[in-house]
Amino acid sequence: MDKTIRLRVDGHVHDVQAEPDMPLLYALRDNLASENPRFGCGLAQCGACTVHVDGKATRSCVTPVSFAEGRAVTTLAGLGTPEHPHPLQTAFAEEQAMQCGYCLNGWIMTAADLLAHEKKPSRARIKEALGSLVCRCGSHVAILRAVERAAKEMTA
Amino acid sequence: MTTRATFLAGTTALVVVATGAGYQAFALAADTPPPTKMTTLGDWLRMLPDGTVEMYTDKVEVGMGVPTGFAQFVADELDVPFERVRPMLGDTSDTVSAGGVGGSFSTYQGNFAIRNAAAEMRSILLASAAQRLGVPATQLTVTDGVIHVTGDATKTLRYTDVLAALAPDPKFPQTGEGFNVSLTVPAKPKEWTEYRIAGSSLPRKDVAPKAFGRYPYVVNVKPAGMLHGRFVYPPSVGATLVDVDASSVHGIGDARVVHVAGFAGVVATREWDAIRAARALKTTWTAASVTLPAQAQLADYMWSQPVIKSNVVKDGNLDATIGATPLKATYFWPFQSHANMGPGCSVADVRADGVTVWSGTQKTHALRQGMAKLLKVPVAQVRVVWASDAGSYGRAGLEESAAAAALLSRAVGRPVRVQSMRADNTQWGTKSPAMAGHLSANVQDGSIVAFDAVLRQFNGNEIFSQPSVAGSFIAGQMAGFPNDDVVYEFGQYGSATAKYEIPNMRATAELVAPFAPGNSPLRTSHMRDPEGPGTTFIVESFMDELASHAGMDAIIFRLKHLKDPRHIEALERVASASDWATRPSASIKRLDTNGELIGRGVAFATRVVTTVATVAEVGVNPKTGVVRVRRLICAHDCGFIVNPKSLQGTIEANLIQSMSRAIYEEATFDNHNVTSTDWVTYPIAHMHDIPDEVKVVLINRPSIAPGGAGEPSSRPTAAAIANAIFDAIGVRVRTAPMTPKNVLAAIRERGNVT
Numbered sequence: 001m002d003k004t005i006r007l008r009v010d011g012h013v014h015d016v017q018a019e020p021d022m023p024l025l026y027a028l029r030d031n032l033a034s035e036n037p038r039f040g041c042g043l044a045q046c047g048a049c050t051v052h053v054d055g056k057a058t059r060s061c062v063t064p065v066s067f068a069e070g071r072a073v074t075t076l077a078g079l080g081t082p083e084h085p086h087p088l089q090t091a092f093a094e095e096q097a098m099q100c101g102y103c104l105n106g107w108i109m110t111a112a113d114l115l116a117h118e119k120k121p122s123r124a125r126i127k128e129a130l131g132s133l134v135c136r137c138g139s140h141v142a143i144l145r146a147v148e149r150a151a152k153e154m155t156a
Numbered sequence: 157m158t159t160r161a162t163f164l165a166g167t168t169a170l171v172v173v174a175t176g177a178g179y180q181a182f183a184l185a186a187d188t189p190p191p192t193k194m195t196t197l198g199d200w201l202r203m204l205p206d207g208t209v210e211m212y213t214d215k216v217e218v219g220m221g222v223p224t225g226f227a228q229f230v231a232d233e234l235d236v237p238f239e240r241v242r243p244m245l246g247d248t249s250d251t252v253s254a255g256g257v258g259g260s261f262s263t264y265q266g267n268f269a270i271r272n273a274a275a276e277m278r279s280i281l282l283a284s285a286a287q288r289l290g291v292p293a294t295q296l297t298v299t300d301g302v303i304h305v306t307g308d309a310t311k312t313l314r315y316t317d318v319l320a321a322l323a324p325d326p327k328f329p330q331t332g333e334g335f336n337v338s339l340t341v342p343a344k345p346k347e348w349t350e351y352r353i354a355g356s357s358l359p360r361k362d363v364a365p366k367a368f369g370r371y372p373y374v375v376n377v378k379p380a381g382m383l384h385g386r387f388v389y390p391p392s393v394g395a396t397l398v399d400v401d402a403s404s405v406h407g408i409g410d411a412r413v414v415h416v417a418g419f420a421g422v423v424a425t426r427e428w429d430a431i432r433a434a435r436a437l438k439t440t441w442t443a444a445s446v447t448l449p450a451q452a453q454l455a456d457y458m459w460s461q462p463v464i465k466s467n468v469v470k471d472g473n474l475d476a477t478i479g480a481t482p483l484k485a486t487y488f489w490p491f492q493s494h495a496n497m498g499p500g501c502s503v504a505d506v507r508a509d510g511v512t513v514w515s516g517t518q519k520t521h522a523l524r525q526g527m528a529k530l531l532k533v534p535v536a537q538v539r540v541v542w543a544s545d546a547g548s549y550g551r552a553g554l555e556e557s558a559a560a561a562a563l564l565s566r567a568v569g570r571p572v573r574v575q576s577m578r579a580d581n582t583q584w585g586t587k588s589p590a591m592a593g594h595l596s597a598n599v600q601d602g603s604i605v606a607f608d609a610v611l612r613q614f615n616g617n618e619i620f621s622q623p624s625v626a627g628s629f630i631a632g633q634m635a636g637f638p639n640d641d642v643v644y645e646f647g648q649y650g651s652a653t654a655k656y657e658i659p660n661m662r663a664t665a666e667l668v669a670p671f672a673p674g675n676s677p678l679r680t681s682h683m684r685d686p687e688g689p690g691t692t693f694i695v696e697s698f699m700d701e702l703a704s705h706a707g708m709d710a711i712i713f714r715l716k717h718l719k720d721p722r723h724i725e726a727l728e729r730v731a732s733a734s735d736w737a738t739r740p741s742a743s744i745k746r747l748d749t750n751g752e753l754i755g756r757g758v759a760f761a762t763r764v765v766t767t768v769a770t771v772a773e774v775g776v777n778p779k780t781g782v783v784r785v786r787r788l789i790c791a792h793d794c795g796f797i798v799n800p801k802s803l804q805g806t807i808e809a810n811l812i813q814s815m816s817r818a819i820y821e822e823a824t825f826d827n828h829n830v831t832s833t834d835w836v837t838y839p840i841a842h843m844h845d846i847p848d849e850v851k852v853v854l855i856n857r858p859s860i861a862p863g864g865a866g867e868p869s870s871r872p873t874a875a876a877i878a879n880a881i882f883d884a885i886g887v888r889v890r891t892a893p894m895t896p897k898n899v900l901a902a903i904r905e906r907g908n909v910t
Contacts, residue, residue: 103546137813138811
């Protein structure tokens with residue numbers, strides 16, 4: 001049964017008609033044309049669908065849309081813009097930390113959660129925090145460089 | 157083509173309407189038999205009144221920066237700022253068919269057309285400017301798009317002042333086939349050594365838009381009235397559809413069933429409804445058409461099968477020189493899944509007056525052919541528009557979604573978007589071929605006197621023409637198109653491995669038939685690259701065995717069998733960059749704090765004109781069999797480097813992906829189907845598996861034409877790791893992937909760690 005669910009995404013409020021247990025990902029992509037959370041597996045195994053829910057990196061492919069009701073949802077587009085970039089976006093661009101870029105959303109959103117809560121994380125800690133994300137192209141080395149660069153930038 | 161510009165610039169609802177005029181890709185000269193194919197300058201480059209240079213190419217951006225490199229050449233030829241060149245990628249209505257992307261051939265072979273076109277555009281514009289300024293063209297120089305008379309600062313013109321010279325769009329003979337397509341023009345491009353923009357580390361044009369979520373991906377294409385679709389794969393190999401219970405999806409939104417011959421799918425307005433309907437859809441299938449062999453016996457199965465085709469490369473007299481007691485070894489490389497990050501997505505809009513398909517395919521023009529055959533419409537009525545999908549690494553079959561979307565759209569008369577699910581891709585996507593090898597050699601006084609290799613793999617007859625043939629898609633096969641385009645693919649030893657100077661050698665590449673002629677999750681295809689990683693794992697591991705047998709250092713042994721100075725330099729550079737200690741393997745045992753024994757190994761590969769030497773340092777836990785790659789160092793020579801930073805990123809990524817394949821990846825199967833369906837059942841390397849050090853040594857050859865990159869650096873990694881494992885524990889792991897299971901099995905077979 002559809003319900004009206006009020007979502008706040010990147011600061012904008014939307015009413016969405018959806019079944020409460022529908023994954024948030026489809027509300028974002030399908031109902032709201034929010035394009036950056038991507039379908040990768042639908043199983044919370046890869047992270048391509050990651051958004052922030054109240055600042056916490058969350059896999060939207062397995063999170064019921066009803067969970068996001070009354071909470072703030074942030075997507076990659078809401079994290080920063082070319083005019084007001086998040087340091088991670090700048091760092092990923094500077095380091096060219098991607099090949100196809102399909103997974104990029106997950107890395108940036110997960111790393112943004114980490115760097116928001118931990119200053120100067122060690123390399124081991126970064127690897128741990130990003131340990132359950134998948135990049136099939138193998139861009140990990142550049143991604144690690146980018147996250148370390150942003151971490152440095154954010155504590156400078 | 158304003159529709160096209162809207163599409164590329166779009167960030168939200170991307171709506172492209174096919175126009176009749178857009179279908180005229182290029183004109184043919186009508187009167188002269190045999191016809192000379194003509195192409196116009198505007199098929200490749202167009203300069204707009206604001207000075208923007210649009211660059212049209214079917215070399216789409218699959219994540220390695222090829223279009224950026226092309227834009228560097230264009231900017232350099234025209235002497236305009238790099239920022240002014242705009243790649244226009246992969247729309248069949250306005251790009252010339254030049255083989256699309258594949259084989260790391262895009263830069264290697266595709267650069268000629270784009271450089272010729274740019275040189276000719278400059279020449280035409282300068283001729284016009286020379287006339288206007290009243291000086292010979294030879295007295296003109298161009299800086300940032302401004303034309304100056306040499307020595308007279310008062311006389312300048314902009315390119316945009318003389319744009320009229322480009323009308324009417326000049327025609328030139330089109331030359332070559334496939335990747336070699338180019339155009340013959342009077343103008344001559346700059347010498348390699350004259351390039352300044354090409355050769356520098358400019359930012360890839362797709363990177364910043366991707367970081368801000370503003371790059372157009374095919375998953376975001378939404379034509380008006382679009383429905384979401386899904387389709388169902390067979391439950392087992394070779395099974396065919398018997399019946400569909402359309403009532404099984406009732407009540408799931410507005411979902412409805414589409415049944416075309418043996419193809420069954422669903423459409424719904426909302427994506428979640430389409431997903432749920434596909435899950436709920438009740439279908440009945442025949443039993444599997446074959447019983448797959450037990451996975452553990454796959455190599456035995458392969459050796460038991462009749463050879464349907466073999467290719468032999470030989471030199472000297474092997475039989476007279478191999479000797480009575482050659483060194484022998486048997487190797488195995490598994491089936492692997494492309495397991496793309498995104499499982500594949502396409503949108504199709506099939507109308508009576510034309511078909512538009514949006515896809516992330518590497519080969520838009522081939523897909524156009526395939527769609528025409530699938531829908532039984534003239535090719536001229538089909539337009540394929542490229543938008544980025546996840547990286548495909550070869551013939552991944554992401555286009556399955558295009559075939560399904562086309563069938564569904566035709567049935568319901570609306571645009572349909574199909575995004576595959578994870579299992580559709582990991583389980584049912586094409587696989588790189590399993591390979592088994594028997595090798596033997598006679599080594600005397602540190603030199604290989606005779607070398608014999610017999611390598612077997614499954615024929616890839618479904619993929620040579622993919623995606624240009626309707627029967628090459630599973631969706632197409634289910635819809636009634638037979639997979640009858642039998643082509644022998646793979647079995648090309650000569651192009652799959654490095655060439656050593658060996659007086660007597662014979663390499664036999666043998667093909668066995670695929671398990672099932674259609675509806676098979678173990679159909680084989682190219683995956684970075686056609687057969688290079690498996691072949692190189694086998695041959696370069698065996699080379700290491702020979703070096704060790706001869707009591708020689710692995711690099712010195714290889715150098716002894718190489719003559720090409722570029723090959724030699726790559727090995728020398730990787731030795732120096734990795735602090736390689738010259739000694740035979742295995743001899744020195746180092747134990748680190750984790751209880752791991754440490755070793756290092758090298759492997760060498762060539763691909764077309766590119767040379768790669770890779771050193772791996774690994775830690776091996778002999779009790780658990782766990783292998784950890786500590787360092788990867790790669791020396792890479794592909795001639796002229798168009799963009800060092802972009803190249804480095806590509807090589808790093810290929811090193812990590814090939815490391816992942818070497819130690820984690822194997823597509824598993826039971827008697828009836830592939831059982832690798834997701835990231836748990838098909839594990840790949842994650843962040844914590846990444847080596848502590850990954851170093852890339854770029855060997856630049858500023859005066860030598862650029863070769864390919866990407867696939868070449870995928871080749872040596874597995875053997876370098878296997879050879880490092882041997883160095884560490886004295887045990888040769890001849891079965892990939894080098895999982896704890898396979899490492900422990902090798903230790904058990906050997907009896908102990910030495």
